[in-house]
Amino acid sequence: AQRVTQPEKLLSVFKGAPVELKCNYSYSGSPELFWYVQYSRQRLQLLLRHISRESIKGFTADLNKGETSFHLKKPFAQEEDSAMYYCALSKGTYKYIFGTGTRLKVLA
């Protein structure tokens, strides 16, 4: 069965420290993977997608098919990065399967 696992419900780091939000997936085909972010009182918005191999707001994520992972990383956390982060897998070209999310708190 297709599944996305985010093992950490909460991750607290100090400002300037590196951040890694973990995401593992289970999927038999070729996945499309995304990271979505939800800032306080805002809607879900796309942060990154694996196929673009881009860096947004200093975040990067690499798809590791061997480890079935798509971890989100940032070398130096900023207070404005505090938010809820969801990893999502897309089946074909439509619905998403989301993980349970990780709340990132960046402490001053």
Added chain:
Amino acid sequence: DTGVSQNPRHKITKRGQNVTFRCDPISEHNRLYWYRQTLGQGPEFLTYFQNEAQLEKSRLLSDRFSAERPKGSFSTLEIQRTEQGDSAMYLCASSLAGGDLNEQFFGPGTRLTVL
């Protein structure tokens, strides 16, 4: 605001009542999705439309739930005989089939509380 909009933003109802939510997608988007999110969980897929055709329904969508998208524009999600377990955030998203890498744009959600 040209993003996805949802109404109402909040709905409180008594168990057994019917409720209807509306979603207006981004105007040129032909795909529309409904998700449900409960506390501590990520959004869970309910159903999706391409234009006016409902192409998939999750097993989460019991017979009490019905969704429509007449004319392929806005969509409604109706829950009949609500139960306390229906309390959740209901999210709508839209995307453009064949568009940029399957990015879905989400609305602000409708929070349903069933008393």
